[in-house]
Amino acid sequence: MLPIARGVFNSLTLMTRSSRGAIHTVSAHKCKAAAAESETVEEITDESVDEGKMSGSGAPDPKDRTKVIPVETSMRYLKSAAYKTTYGDSFVWTQYRRNHKGMFAPRKTRKTCIRQGKISTGNPCPICRDEYLVLDYRNTDLLQQFISPYSGQLLSYSKTGLCQKSHLRLMVAVEQARDCGLLTYDVPFREYDYSEYYGKQEKKQEQ
Structure with missing residues (x-):
């Protein structure tokens, strides 16, 4: 046609x-x-894919990650029905399970899931497997999924399963969002003994 x-x-x-x-x-x-x-x-997926990104059958290569997804598209994706169908009410890393050799998981996750613009592993981390999950300081809905609601600290990669490169990008994005005031965090309260500073002045006034 x-x-x-x-x-x-x-x-x-x-x-x-x-x-x-x-x-x-x-x-x-x-x-x-x-x-x-x-x-x-x-609006979500661009159908104009280059010939170099096609697989042998003519369909888009699902392992290709050379296409740059705008952060605005990722923010709309987190509120779309496609995201709701894929992840439901869970976080993007909740259903992820690491694929490792042996009974015990290694101390660190893999260095990266993407090499030379393509996914180089059969079990990519929760961020690398979905190209529409963009780590950016403006994408606060995604960043909050990796922050503990109890301590406000960033969750470890051993819990979320992120590769080392994605975890580093996550740390940078969270710090940028906090510096810009997009993410709130608790500051420990400290009580000061002001008598150590003003005690001498009070004694002089009494005299």
């Missing part, structure tokens, strides 16, 4: 030619519905 431009819906019917050469008529309202559906999909 030939591609349909967006500005050809003025006529009532459209003429399309199949692979066998037969001509078919398509109603305008069906074309409008199909175009509207494709536009909503393009």
Whole structure:
């Protein structure tokens, strides 16, 4: 089926030619519905993928990570129905399980999951496996999932399963968000004994 431009819906019917050469008529309202559906999909995923990013079957390569996802797209993704269907009410790292050799997990996670623009492991960490999870200081909804609600400290990579590179980027993003005032954190309260500072002045006034 030939591609349909967006500005050809003025006529009532459209003429399309199949692979066998037969001509078919398509109603305008069906074309409008199909175009509207494709536009909503393009908001989250861009269909214009380069030929170099295609796999052998012609479909987009799921391991390719050379495409830069804007942080605004990631923020909208966290509030979309696709995110709700994938993760539900859990955090992005809750259902993740590390794949390691032997009975006991290693002390540290792998250095990185992405090498030369592609995922190089069969079990990428919770951030590397989903390209729409962008670690940025403005994406506070994602950063708060890695902060303990009890202590306010950043969760360890041994608990979240992040690779070392993603955990370092997470630390930088959290510190930037706190410096910009986007994330609140508790400051320990300290009681001062002001008599150590003003005691001498009070004695002079009494004299």
